[in-house]
Amino acid sequence: MMAFQRILFTGVGGQGTLLASRLLGETMMEEGFPVRVSEVHGMAQRGGVVESTVMLGGLEGPIISNGEADILVSFEPLETLRALPKCHEGTWIISNIIPIQPFTVRLGQSGYPDPGKWIAFIKQLFKNTVAFNAESLARQAGTTRAVNIVLLGALIGCGAIPVSPEHLKRNIKEKIKPKFVDANLKAFELGLAQVTK
């Protein structure tokens, strides 16, 4: 039996976190592993925080307590900071570094923490941190909407989950709209290379 693993995906409404966690969940199921995926619905379209989890190893509970995330995949640097209490020393942190300002910041009600400074802080505390510009890789692949698949590629690239990149690519081909498949496959490869290079 594989070890328990708790994977937390976090991002902002519209970034495609749910698609990424679902693709991973379906792939794990097809590999024969027990898996649960939780999703946050409701306010997702209105620019709020969207979290999902993928739980492996036979865990039934869908949510992750503080200090218990084994992998954090974050689509936005402020959300990476917000999710840090969920992490432990050995957590793999895979994070995009391009901010999406909340409207509270745009209205001047609060300030956005300096991404460069705080990414350095994260790297200091969490040895397994991979932070990069997923947006530019997605653009390079053909669409900035593929940030989610870039990050999924990086997650597979870090080798912490027993799933083959080929299987995930097959699912991208099957489950993503045909006209976006090529860009998403390229996005996946670029994310993968970001960690394995």
Added chain:
Amino acid sequence: MHPLITDNPGKKMLLLGNEAIVRGALEAGLAVAAAYPGTPSSEIGNNLFQLAGEPEARLYFEFSTNEKVAMEVAAAASAAGLRSLTCMKHVGMNVASDVLITLAYIGTKGGMVIVTADDPSMHSSQNEQDNRYYARLANLPMLEPAGPQEARDMTKAAFELSEELELPVIIRTTTRTSHVRGPVELGPLPVTKQTLGEFERTPGRWVPVPGVARVRHKVLLEQVEKAQKKAESSVFNRIGGSGKTGILASGVAACYVHDTIMELGCEERVSFLRLGFTYPQPRELLIEFLKSVDKVLVVEELEPFQEDTLKVLANEVKINIPILGKASGHFSRLYEFDPAMVKKAIADILGLETKGPKVPDLSRLPELPMRPPSLCQGCPHRETYNAVKGALDLLGYTPRTIYPTDIGCYTLGLLPPIQMADYLLCMGSSVGTSAGFSVATDQKIVSFIGDSTFFHSGISSLVNAVHNEHNFCLVVLDNSTTAMTGHQPNPGIKLSPPGYEKPRVPIEDVVKACGVKVVRKVNPYKKEATIEVFKEVLAEDRLSVVIAEAPCILYYKRVGGKG
């Protein structure tokens, strides 16, 4: 073809709890379903809506105007012998409760399932009421799945149970069972199913005048007793282990208990009773359980529903062991559980140490800006709010205006920079509470309601306002869809999902027919003209309705053709 009607017995699909409920219902031969959308139940209705468009599904589904109507549609279909289902969020059950409690008396014929999706922690709700009490209040059997596979299995079983008992069966989920995906093994879809019913007039059965109701109440209690016997041997109630520490759990809390037992490796020391058939409680099973252990920890979210029952039972049969849970302070009645909370409580009663992984010191983290949801860029509601504010400013009314609001995306008008949402109770409350404020104060009252909410429960309050001469301005934010819950259709829509051809009921006609004399329609994107209209109607001291009509931009892009 819709993936939920691909007939692949034995195949596994990664389904949401809500999708698993739909699949279970289809396998059981569901013929008629009706619902009003509400998170976390919405995907049940959404999937049924799509399925009803496919002939292979042999299914009638409608989005009804509210939960009460939906339950009535399903109840009558059942009385005509068909298998029926209705689903709603927890507060929707309040709306339908008038139906529910008497439906238990007159009973059902075709299997009928009522799904209530509760929302502990209020992820998208105004309260976190525990709808398990509805099962007790109405005396109806209730099943609670802990995961997607059980959601499918229980839904299928609920139809059988309902037909056997001639009672509707409640399936109660929570956000964390409705919105969790897991592998679900599919069963076969029925080759044939009854889709045309026949209502047989039965004297003494379907019309609960007092003489009938007195008989039917007695029948109900007899049926509940039969239901209890079913619960005793239900496959959904099962005990694992034979240790002296008892743990009883249901719903998602049972998942946390399961995980904790695995992680602590304490299988030998506990007896774990997973309760899935949760009302009426299996009395004998619980007594046996109480006899077999030294103490019991009850792990359930929200109210001490099982805990209290267990205490009454222990007292009755004179078993004096500690029954721990809410009253003992191990768990709170507030909010959903966190797995660590459950782990701590179990470790505590077993006298075990828990050691989590090492956590770095994060005390240097700055205070992080919040990311509350907000109205979309370009949302027509923003324009309407701004126009109302503009008109009130010009008239000098702004400081003393009250803004009763309602349930939908526009409730986000509560937040800066708009801040025009002052008072809210439930669906439709904007209209009734405006009436109350207009009687109790001399303040200006401008209230907001969406199109779907207006049809749900705004109309009778508007008739009341006309008849009792209340004085306020009701703004109907008509974006031609039920946007908040994922763009379901409602009777007033101009924008329709593909293939949806049903007669329209224009809000303007309804408002006029209610007897409102001042009725205006605006396009909120025409800022100056909209402010002018509001200035005119707000200057008067009488009831007015302004319909701000412009489609939800998200929905418009999706179905209205881009640009």
